[in-house]
Amino acid sequence: MIKAKKTGLHTFMAVPAFLLFALFFIYPLTRGIQMSLTDWDGLSPAKFIGFRNFIDFFSDERAISDIKTTVLFALCSAPLLNIVGLIYALLMNAEFKGKGLARGIIYLPAVISPLIMGYIWYFLLQPGRGFLFHALDLVGMSSLLGNWMGKYSSAMMVLIIVNVWQYAGMTMVIYLAGLQSIPEELYESAKIDGAGSWQIFRYVTIPLLMPSIRINIVTNIIGSLSVFDIVMSLTGGGPGYSTETLSIYIMRMCYGSKTGYSTAVALILFVIILVPVAVSMRMTRSKD
Amino acid sequence: MKYFTKTLKILAVILICGACMLPFFILLILSLNTPKRIFYEGNMFVPDFYFHNYIDAWVQSQIGTAIINSAVITIVSLLIILACSGMAGYAIARFGGRFNNMVFGIFLCCMMIPGIINTVPLYTLMRKIHAINTLWGMALVCASLALPAATFIFTGFVKSLPRDIEEAAIIDGCTWFSAFWRVTFPLLKPCISAVIILNGFGIWNNYAQAVFFLQDRSKQNIPQAISIFFQQFAGAKWNLMAATAVIAVIPVVAAFLFLQKQLMKGLTAGALKG
Numbered sequence: 189m190i191k192a193k194k195t196g197l198h199t200f201m202a203v204p205a206f207l208l209f210a211l212f213f214i215y216p217l218t219r220g221i222q223m224s225l226t227d228w229d230g231l232s233p234a235k236f237i238g239f240r241n242f243i244d245f246f247s248d249e250r251a252i253s254d255i256k257t258t259v260l261f262a263l264c265s266a267p268l269l270n271i272v273g274l275i276y277a278l279l280m281n282a283e284f285k286g287k288g289l290a291r292g293i294i295y296l297p298a299v300i301s302p303l304i305m306g307y308i309w310y311f312l313l314q315p316g317r318g319f320l321f322h323a324l325d326l327v328g329m330s331s332l333l334g335n336w337m338g339k340y341s342s343a344m345m346v347l348i349i350v351n352v353w354q355y356a357g358m359t360m361v362i363y364l365a366g367l368q369s370i371p372e373e374l375y376e377s378a379k380i381d382g383a384g385s386w387q388i389f390r391y392v393t394i395p396l397l398m399p400s401i402r403i404n405i406v407t408n409i410i411g412s413l414s415v416f417d418i419v420m421s422l423t424g425g426g427p428g429y430s431t432e433t434l435s436i437y438i439m440r441m442c443y444g445s446k447t448g449y450s451t452a453v454a455l456i457l458f459v460i461i462l463v464p465v466a467v468s469m470r471m472t473r474s475k476d
Numbered sequence: 477m478k479y480f481t482k483t484l485k486i487l488a489v490i491l492i493c494g495a496c497m498l499p500f501f502i503l504l505i506l507s508l509n510t511p512k513r514i515f516y517e518g519n520m521f522v523p524d525f526y527f528h529n530y531i532d533a534w535v536q537s538q539i540g541t542a543i544i545n546s547a548v549i550t551i552v553s554l555l556i557i558l559a560c561s562g563m564a565g566y567a568i569a570r571f572g573g574r575f576n577n578m579v580f581g582i583f584l585c586c587m588m589i590p591g592i593i594n595t596v597p598l599y600t601l602m603r604k605i606h607a608i609n610t611l612w613g614m615a616l617v618c619a620s621l622a623l624p625a626a627t628f629i630f631t632g633f634v635k636s637l638p639r640d641i642e643e644a645a646i647i648d649g650c651t652w653f654s655a656f657w658r659v660t661f662p663l664l665k666p667c668i669s670a671v672i673i674l675n676g677f678g679i680w681n682n683y684a685q686a687v688f689f690l691q692d693r694s695k696q697n698i699p700q701a702i703s704i705f706f707q708q709f710a711g712a713k714w715n716l717m718a719a720t721a722v723i724a725v726i727p728v729v730a731a732f733l734f735l736q737k738q739l740m741k742g743l744t745a746g747a748l749k750g
Contacts, residue, residue: 198567198570198656199573201567202567202575202579204560204563205623208556209583213594213621214582216598217589219601220596220597230600279485279488290489290493292733293493293496293497296729299681299731300728301680301724303681304681304702307702307717309499311499311502311717319506410590414684417681420683421703439595442596442688454595454596455593
């Protein structure tokens, strides 16, 4: 075996990646921690104010409502995405004509910009004028949709449904990969041992699907807690600020010349994301 | 009974596919209505086939510039991602060492951090280095966000390749560095397509960073252009808005159809390695 020499170009091959990442990610991250302790407005010199930003955040009603919205969105969206994605995958795992086409169609929404997707759904759902509104009107059920944008609960529901609709295909593909890596013999031997289809699902499919479940849960938690585009285009945070999420709040505060404050909010969001990710990583750790 | 469940399953598949396609159909219908037609007057499933919308939309929304900008950003940052994380993955998998392991550890920790967390401090940095409203700045930001996951995938892949392939090249006079580019990199094709697919669409559609770093109208990417164009009309001129959305969606759908085979493979390869 040839040993790589100590020096030579190859010893520096990880340097470009590291430098780029250090400059555009790690450095801003550490700067952000410093900035979060100041009252910087983006222009005038910053003054150190300790934890004032954090105290301000937790005493701001709009911020608390944003936390609630963000967490509620994730609490509904992440599990639903996983369940719907898994159901899609179980359906699509069977052999039938046009299987590839169907998978493609279901995945297609996931590659479209969520911002554009939000606008497209807005065309469909706009109260009083959207397509679905008219379609429901034809059968006399337009009250079903009503003025969904005027109410917090229905606006949230629409956001969650559209998000699940768009990304179920993504979850499905990862579950499909997991399902296809389960050897057929395991199912057969379970059947011979007299297991019913629910038992097979519970004791064969689910444990062997753990790696896929783990990826899907973690990515969906991160994705839904940092949701941005779809809320911007679908409700713009309304009615009022009720469906505004934390990432939109960060952007608006930054534009509102509260630079220091918005970095503090970003750190809070970081913690909100980190905790459930760490917990779910622990819970789905494969036991082997 | 068996027959019954089978038809039920097929019906469910058809329903799901229909639900996935419905918004696109309606978008098409809307984009072909005349400006005079108010939303869904008359038979709402039959558009006016007024193709002039597309010309108006193209001219008024400046979506053409946005498509070019998005393409430049996507291609440049994909090239950066592939080169940097490919080399890093190779170094980590083959040589180890304190520095390489540290880079891997940092990437592993940061993989879970979404970009929005450091966007505000990044904005001040970008202003200092005059990278706001530049395509290269945006490309570097997008690339840096994708580096950890891409490096992780490359490391796993290089590890699964035998060391002999580079050693053979070195006996023939290559260095470890040139052996990577001549021998290993071409073998990483499945991994390269996975990285391109996992990141390409996301960078093309990026809005959360673009809203900070690309405010100049001549430098906007697609989502930023769409959002500004739509906010101008705020509910009026649906025909133009829909036509713009169709134009914006076409390149993505085309790329999707073109890549679909590799896409499913690439996604699964990338996901299960990661």
